Amino acid sequence: MRVIVRGALALALTTSLLAPAAPANAKPKPYCELHKCIALTFDDGPWPYTPALLDTLKKHKAKATFFVLGRKVESRADMMKRMVDEGHEIGNHTWDHPDLTKLTDEEILSEISSTQQVIQDVAGITPTFMRPPNGATNTRVGSLMKSFGLPQILWTGSTLDWQARNTKVIRDRTLKYAKRNAVILLHDIVPETVTAMSTVVDTLTKKGYKLVTVSTLLGDRELKPGEAWPKPEKKK
Numbered sequence: 001m002r003v004i005v006r007g008a009l010a011l012a013l014t015t016s017l018l019a020p021a022a023p024a025n026a027k028p029k030p031y032c033e034l035h036k037c038i039a040l041t042f043d044d045g046p047w048p049y050t051p052a053l054l055d056t057l058k059k060h061k062a063k064a065t066f067f068v069l070g071r072k073v074e075s076r077a078d079m080m081k082r083m084v085d086e087g088h089e090i091g092n093h094t095w096d097h098p099d100l101t102k103l104t105d106e107e108i109l110s111e112i113s114s115t116q117q118v119i120q121d122v123a124g125i126t127p128t129f130m131r132p133p134n135g136a137t138n139t140r141v142g143s144l145m146k147s148f149g150l151p152q153i154l155w156t157g158s159t160l161d162w163q164a165r166n167t168k169v170i171r172d173r174t175l176k177y178a179k180r181n182a183v184i185l186l187h188d189i190v191p192e193t194v195t196a197m198s199t200v201v202d203t204l205t206k207k208g209y210k211l212v213t214v215s216t217l218l219g220d221r222e223l224k225p226g227e228a229w230p231k232p233e234k235k236k
């Protein structure tokens, strides 16, 4: 017997006969299991240099994470909205950048809650993690962050760009730390960093890296509230 089926029907029949049935609840693999990902993170803004950085990221369809200071957010609503609209992620970096380990519990809570509030008011989103200024944290800070439900995001590579203030040095250090699943610490308040990112983003993209937000980098991995991640590289 010969059955002739044509066009779309034939294709549908062939496909349904040949393709192994996917389990109904099959979950797609996290993006960064399929791709070489890097999370570039920019702290201490937003600042007047931030829009130029957003332009560079946009040009390469790159995403980043901004750990912003509450006190700088209110007067720069446009930049905050642009970050959200263009798919970047925003984290809480406190109101005024103090060493949290030296503050009272009450002061720490105020630093974090005022910053959550102003970000919510201005950008319409609530950060789901924070970064302690200078990475200074301890058990007490950790347990207070737990009460906010906020994991603490550290880094795998710190460029010390604020100290270097040199475009070439910042570029080379960023590229040195650029490995799969790296979280790289930079600052959008450093103009040389913003300049360096033009070459860095272009180079990493050409090397096949995907520049993603911290959340995308984490994929399926759920951090516990208060947990500090990733562990910084040991100083050599």
Ligand code: NI
Residues within 6 Å of the ligand: 043, 044, 093, 097, 133, 134
């Ligand atoms: Ni900072």
